[in-house]
Amino acid sequence: MKLIIGLDGHGSGERALKFGQNLASVTGNCELLIVYVIEWSPFSFQTPEENAERHKRREEEIALAMERVVAPALESLKKAGMNARGMVRHGNVADTLNAVASDEKADQIIVGRASEGGIASRIFGSATANLVMHADVPVTVVA
């Protein structure tokens, strides 16, 4: 079985990680894939200077997310003897998690409860809510 765990660098992501780990140890022979998505839209507006530096910034963003979020999670999973991989992607959180799940032929996506609040998430919906409504594989939302 292959499980995808979506991290957001917040507490709810930690709980999703824990839940995934438990599920994997119960099921046995499980592959865990840690995915951190950097919110990014190809339709935003940038200055010429930002464009010229974009590739450099992207590399920096990926390295930072790997170091701060993905690597520590992988380490704790590996310590627990799990078969785990990690990746960082740019894009819309819900779309990207779902796309990774299809590409990897994963059986399930595990995410934390929405951590963002405020008016924006009320209007546009949170990444978690969007994922639950549009995902092509089962989604578990961890409180």
Place this chain on the structure above:
Amino acid sequence: MKKFNLGAMFALLMGVISTPALAQEAESLDAKVNAIFATITGPFVSLIFAPIPGTSFPWIVMWLVIAATIFTLYFGFVQFRFFKHSIELVKGDYADPNDAGEVSHFQALATALSGTVGLGNIAGVAVAVGIGGPGATFWMILAGLMGMASKFTECTLGVKYRNEYADGTVSGGPMYYISKGFAEKGLPGGKILAVLFAIFCILGALGGGNMFQANQAHAQISGILGDYPGWITGLIFAAVVFAVIVGGVKSIARVTEKVVPFMGILYVAAAVIILAVNYDNIGWAFGQIFEGAFTGLGIAGGFVGALIQGFKRAAFSNEAGVGSAAIAHSAVRTKEPITEGFVSLLEPFIDTVVICTMTALVITISGQLISDPATGNYMLNGNHIATVDGNTGVALTSAAFGSAVSWFPYVLAIAVILFAFSTMISWSYYGLKSWTYLFGEGKTAELVFKLIFCVFVVIGAAANLGPVIDFSDAAIFAMAVVNIIGLYFLMGIVKNEMTSYIERLKSGEIRKFKK
């Protein structure tokens, strides 16, 4: 805090200049700046706009038109055949999900557009229609459609021959493709042409990309607040530009980049509403455009006058063949340089065929241009068409929109100021890239250029429209002289890229990622 200080400073300055003696001194400072500027730039302007012997047709306009025609034919009307494909590319249909987070086609297009959509579309069109009559619009649209092929050629080369540095940043543009492309083909003179282009680009950045913008922004503000010396607007603008390009205050740039597209949409929406309200006059307006295109309808210089104005203002507005867009587009990360060419060809379409035409239609329909009821010809006031309030340039556009929606001039004033600002930021980057091409990358070299750029903001705001617009045009067209020579020698490379791409597109090797 900062805002309050600026406001206080402004109020103080306004108070100071309202004392008569100082006001006069300020006026004479404006006049001095103006006279010196006109004398220095005169010969350069005359050379660029010299007429073809025996005619009144400036050779430079012919140069651009011939180039656009050659590229259109050479690439088999690429702007029409691949229009749909271009839109699919911008929508991201062909974008590899693994490249997410890199500069997208949409972002490169939007950035380049924010450098070109601006005063050219608002003030420039008013100048064209004010001198050349509604007929100038016809030639403007034609120039816009043909210019799409020039843009396609230069932006493909811009991506193909850009410099990618070890730290992941990029620099591209005509100076790079001319020097590298010529070297690759074993042609001599590439370096000289590249240096020439860089020099003209710096002048263009200081002229059309800076002084013209500052000048027209001042015209707008003083039109609303009442007349006051231009150098005051200049100083305030220079301070904000300084904060962004030297101080690295990204928040200002970020706000502008977000507000400008919104303003562009608002502008087009307002024009559409005005046209919808006057829908029974649209047919008549197009009639004026077509009739004026071939007869001139009594304007100075007849149909040739309309044609020159149309082509000139189109080129100034969409910058096709000028090479500036190649600098902006070169930042996109793509395995196929040609795709950026396809995307960039939408730029003259949006800029000229859509937005400029809107402005021209609104001015024509508004009845601001006075015509003689007996002959149907336009009445002249000097070499201009007489207007209801004697307005020219951006004031004419403002009056035209104002005659339909009374409060719109205020919105337009804000739009003009923001457009002027975003164009300045874009051009400061184009100028900077040329500057570093000449003097090497480095903090000191960059700072020197940025300071010069800020000084020119003040000069531009203080000078009269006449000399500023002449110099702006001349500098930007001088870029086109060098760039197009380069494009002629390198267009074969673009053709090869295009042939190979089309083959792979047909065979299905290049496919859509989106389901």
